[in-house]
Amino acid sequence: xxxxxxxxxxxxxxxxxxxxxxxxxxxxxxxxxxxxxxxxxxxxxxxxxxxxxxxxxxxxxxxxxxxxxxxxxxxxxxxxxxxxxxxxxxxxxxxxxxxxxxxxxxxxxxxxxxxxxxxxxxxxxxxxxxxxxxxxxxxxxxxxxxxxxxxxxxxxxxxxxxxxxxxxxxxxxxxxxxxxxxxxxxxxxxxxxxxxxxxxxxxxxxxxxxxxxxxxxxxxxxxxxxxxxxxxxxxxxxxxxxxxxxxxx
Amino acid sequence: xxxxxxxxxxxxxxxxxxxxxxxxxxxxxxxxxxxxxxxxxxxxxxxxxxxxxxxxxxxxxxxxxxxxxxxxxxxxxxxxxxxxxxxxxxxxxxxxxxxxxxxxxxxxxxxxxxxxxxxxxxxxxxxxxxxxxxxxxxxxxxxxxxxxxxxxxxxxxxxxxxxxxxxxxxxxxxxxxxxxxxxxxxxxxxxxxxxxxxxxxxxxxxxxxxxxxxxxxxxxxxxxxxxxxxxxxxxxxxxxxxxxxxxxxxxxxxxxxxxxxxxxxxxxxxxxxxxxxxxxxxxxxxxxxxxxxxxxxxxxxxxxxxxxxxxxxxxxxxxxxxxxxxxx
Amino acid sequence: xxxxxxxxxxxxxxxxxxxxxxxxxxxxxxxxxxxxxxxxxxxxxxxxxxxxxxxxxxxxxxxxxxxxxxxxxxxxxxxxxxxxxxxxxxxxxxxxxxxxxxxxxxxxxxxxxxxxxxxxxxxxxxxxxxxxxxxxxxxxxxxxxxxxxxxxxxxxxxxxxxxxxxxxxxxxxxxxxxxxxxxxxxxxxxxxxxxxxxxxxxxxxxxxxxxxxxxxxxxxxxxxxxxxxxxxxxxxxxxxxxxxxxxxxxxxxxxxxxxxxxxxxxxxxxxxxxxxxxxxxxxxxxxxxx
Ligand SMILES: Nc1ncnc2c1ncn2[C@@H]1O[C@H](COP(=O)(O)OP(=O)(O)O)[C@@H](O)[C@H]1O
Ligand SMILES: [Mg+2]
Numbered sequence: 001x002x003x004x005x006x007x008x009x010x011x012x013x014x015x016x017x018x019x020x021x022x023x024x025x026x027x028x029x030x031x032x033x034x035x036x037x038x039x040x041x042x043x044x045x046x047x048x049x050x051x052x053x054x055x056x057x058x059x060x061x062x063x064x065x066x067x068x069x070x071x072x073x074x075x076x077x078x079x080x081x082x083x084x085x086x087x088x089x090x091x092x093x094x095x096x097x098x099x100x101x102x103x104x105x106x107x108x109x110x111x112x113x114x115x116x117x118x119x120x121x122x123x124x125x126x127x128x129x130x131x132x133x134x135x136x137x138x139x140x141x142x143x144x145x146x147x148x149x150x151x152x153x154x155x156x157x158x159x160x161x162x163x164x165x166x167x168x169x170x171x172x173x174x175x176x177x178x179x180x181x182x183x184x185x186x187x188x189x190x191x192x193x194x195x196x197x198x199x200x201x202x203x204x205x206x207x208x209x210x211x212x213x214x215x216x217x218x219x220x221x222x223x224x225x226x227x228x229x230x231x232x233x234x235x236x237x238x239x240x241x242x243x244x245x246x247x248x249x
Numbered sequence: 250x251x252x253x254x255x256x257x258x259x260x261x262x263x264x265x266x267x268x269x270x271x272x273x274x275x276x277x278x279x280x281x282x283x284x285x286x287x288x289x290x291x292x293x294x295x296x297x298x299x300x301x302x303x304x305x306x307x308x309x310x311x312x313x314x315x316x317x318x319x320x321x322x323x324x325x326x327x328x329x330x331x332x333x334x335x336x337x338x339x340x341x342x343x344x345x346x347x348x349x350x351x352x353x354x355x356x357x358x359x360x361x362x363x364x365x366x367x368x369x370x371x372x373x374x375x376x377x378x379x380x381x382x383x384x385x386x387x388x389x390x391x392x393x394x395x396x397x398x399x400x401x402x403x404x405x406x407x408x409x410x411x412x413x414x415x416x417x418x419x420x421x422x423x424x425x426x427x428x429x430x431x432x433x434x435x436x437x438x439x440x441x442x443x444x445x446x447x448x449x450x451x452x453x454x455x456x457x458x459x460x461x462x463x464x465x466x467x468x469x470x471x472x473x474x475x476x477x478x479x480x481x482x483x484x485x486x487x488x489x490x491x492x493x494x495x496x497x498x499x500x501x502x503x504x505x506x507x508x509x510x511x512x513x514x515x516x517x518x519x520x521x522x523x524x525x526x527x528x529x530x531x532x533x534x535x536x537x538x539x540x541x542x543x544x545x546x547x548x549x550x551x552x553x554x555x556x557x558x559x560x561x562x563x564x565x566x567x568x569x570x571x572x573x574x575x576x577x
Numbered sequence: 578x579x580x581x582x583x584x585x586x587x588x589x590x591x592x593x594x595x596x597x598x599x600x601x602x603x604x605x606x607x608x609x610x611x612x613x614x615x616x617x618x619x620x621x622x623x624x625x626x627x628x629x630x631x632x633x634x635x636x637x638x639x640x641x642x643x644x645x646x647x648x649x650x651x652x653x654x655x656x657x658x659x660x661x662x663x664x665x666x667x668x669x670x671x672x673x674x675x676x677x678x679x680x681x682x683x684x685x686x687x688x689x690x691x692x693x694x695x696x697x698x699x700x701x702x703x704x705x706x707x708x709x710x711x712x713x714x715x716x717x718x719x720x721x722x723x724x725x726x727x728x729x730x731x732x733x734x735x736x737x738x739x740x741x742x743x744x745x746x747x748x749x750x751x752x753x754x755x756x757x758x759x760x761x762x763x764x765x766x767x768x769x770x771x772x773x774x775x776x777x778x779x780x781x782x783x784x785x786x787x788x789x790x791x792x793x794x795x796x797x798x799x800x801x802x803x804x805x806x807x808x809x810x811x812x813x814x815x816x817x818x819x820x821x822x823x824x825x826x827x828x829x830x831x832x833x834x835x836x837x838x839x840x841x842x843x844x845x846x847x848x849x850x851x852x853x854x855x856x857x858x859x860x861x862x863x864x865x866x867x
Binding site: 300302304349350353355357358359361362363365366367369370373374377487491494498529530531532533534535537538539541542545546549 | 609613614615617663666667668669672673674676677678680681682683684685687688689690691692693695696795799803806810839844845848849851852855856857
């Protein structure tokens with residue numbers, strides 16, 4: 001079998017005395033949606049930060065499209081096609097929605113008009129068409145999440161890293177966003193998503209990695225993983241009930 | 250394009266002033282105001298569009314002024330060439346300081362502090378180094394020929410500085426309409442998010458700082474050529490760092506016309522203070538400082554923000570305060 | 578090389594100067610540690626304090642060392658009010674605005690003093706101005722030795738205040754975790770103002786210690802404040818012991834480089850240290866807020 005689009009091998013990161021990620025290994029196959037789940041504080045965001053170049057791993061390697069990209073800076077990785085969203089949304093608050101997205105679009109479009117046109121098109125796709133000239137600061141939580149997605153998409157990524165894009169949304173908003181993610185995948189973008197909303201993980205992803213206390217403790221198709229006693233154990237007292245309920249559904 | 254037309258209009262109006270039999274005092278006032286506007290536009294490129302607040306733009310102003318003056322006086326370099334080299338030297342100083350600070354990841358308070366320190370180092374060096382005339386300063390010989398970049402008529406000087414200001418306005422316009430500008434404002438708004446979208450933040454800031462330094466250095470070159478005398482306190486003194494920042498903030502940071510209108514207003518206030526109280530030193534700067542604090546407190550987007558608010562109030566008779574309030 | 582006969586007094590004098598530097602830096606580092614901004618008005622406030630000490634002596638004949646007991650509380654109130662009613666509200670909680678507001682205040686204070694008292698340089702004479710004491714064969718100016726003692730006492734008081742009182746605990750809580758402190762019911766605006774007041778009070782004491790041997794004019798604070806910035810950066814932003822040790826160290830460096838390079842270039846030595854430290858170990862010496 002060909003090498004996966006992304007391979008993370010034995011990466012570790014500690015902050016002071018805290019081992020946030022401990023020799024984690026995972027991969028993302030081309031064209032698929034891969035999920036990364038785990039309790040709060042497991043190290044998921046830190047793992048994403050290492051893949052996207054914001055944090056340098058203490059050890060281990062990250063390979064993407066057959067090349068070693070360990071320690072490359074974020075802007076170069078973005079150029080290579082790795083885009084990420086932030087768990088805590090980071091809009092350019094003083095810019096309009098269109099200008100926000102255009103920053104991403106500029107990576108593939110030199111001219112201002114071309115970038116703005118691309119931004120407009122993506123905003124419409126993402127359901128932000130009515131807000132184009134609103135300042136990003138005026139958006140609702142759901143709007144900001146969509147903006148985060150739209151900006152990342154504007155860079156025309158091959159691999160999209162989504163950090164809890166559904167967190168903080170109400171059930172009807174989640175129902176609206178799930179098909180958006182499907183549509184992104186349908187365009188040929190490979191996705192790796194951190195998610196707490198288990199229904200979404202079940203319905204969207206083909207392969208799930210489970211991180212707990214910095215280690216990958218289980219992986220496989222969603223149904224199998226959710227029945228895995230180690231996983232239920234890791235979630236116990238936290239989301240065990242939710243997870244098992246979702247697994248049964 | 251509408252903004253570009255505005256630039257043409259504003260510059261045309263200003264260019265007509267010498268035809269109105271304005272007195273030399275008025276022209277002199279405007280020359281100085283435009284000089285400050287130019288220095289302020291330099292600050293605006295980095296501080297307004299890029300969000301990197303420098304407290305030491307005197308480093309660039311002074312380098313421009315000294316290189317222009319010293320090359321002519323000591324090395325007999327042609328004034329026009331010296332002027333151009335002054336701008337280049339200012340840009341170089343900007344690039345070096347920028348490379349050092351941005352690579353070290355200095356932001357916010359630290360960036361302000363380190364730029365201030367660089368300006369002070371240069372001031373002290375200039376006040377003792379023989380090549381700058383040390384404590385005595387440097388005097389450019391009076392030589393009222395075009396080849397020496399000196400003009401009999403104040404109006405010509407006025408049009409010259411107006412030309413430079415016009416160029417700086419076009420540069421600001423170009424920033425607003427370019428990828429570089431989009432990246433720069435993205436870095437200002439949120440550096441991490443910008444990097445995730447493929448922006449090489451360090452390079453963008455470095456580019457902005459070099460351009461910013463070049464523009465402010467041009468103001469310094471012009472100062473030397475207009476007043477024909479500089480010393481360390483003038484060229485590298487904190488006054489110009491403060492005025493460059495002040496005009497941009499008061500006029501509206503990150504806007505095309507902010508520094509120009511800011512400089513005109515600030516200088517008018519200073520002039521008014523002088524008229525009311527005689528030539529007591531200090532009072533004009535007290536007013537500048539107070540204006541800075543008041544603008545930050547009550548009109549964070551400066552004069553241009555006030556203008557925009559008024560315009561949108563006229564356009565929409567029943568203004569909805571929602572967007573602003575939610576933006577908080 | 579210079580002989581020990583010159584070197585040792587230079588080092589001792591450097592330590593004495595450094596003590597007052599340390600006190601100025603202490604105020605700055607305290608404010609940074611809690612508010613996370615560099616107070617660019619620090620130098621102008623020092624100038625104001627020097628004028629205050631000068632005039633209490635000139636007009637009322639009050640000895641500066643005594644005046645410290647009145648001026649310190651007075652400047653505490655001034656600092657408190659500035660932060661509470663000007664800097665805080667005007668900044669809308671934005672760090673960049675805070676920088677601008679403190680810069681604006683510096684410009685206002687410095688030039689208001691210039692307007693009121695002109696650029697003249699003034700000195701007071703008290704009978705002990707030129708008294709010296711002999712320490713191990715070197716003669717040291719008595720006022721500066723007193724200064725060193727006073728600085729140590731102030732540092733001790735400050736340390737006790739931060740460690741032992743409720744206000745001190747609240748200040749440390751805010752410095753460490755502002756949001757958490759806010760949630761546990763601490764009035765952050767009040768603590769900010771208290772801290773700013775304490776930092777400003779340090780300046781009043783420093784001014785009273787300086788004025789017997791130093792002079793005052795409207796720009797005098799600037800020279801000190803850049804030195805204080807250097808010390809604070811060197812000792813670690815927000816670190817009280819760092820400010821003390823950094824102050825003494827810089828005092829010695831200035832004294833020695835002045836000896837070898839002359840007065841003005843000696844100052845450059847300090848700036849170069851400052852810039853080097855900032856550039857080479859910015860993250861090692863202090864934390865940068867995201
Ligand atoms: N920059 C940092 N400095 C110190 N500790 C951090 C930092 N980033 C994350 N951590 C810690 O690392 C652990 C993992 O965090 P994170 O990756 O955000 O987990 P998750 O996204 O799975 O909830 C947490 O205990 C968190 O507090
Ligand atoms: Mg997370």
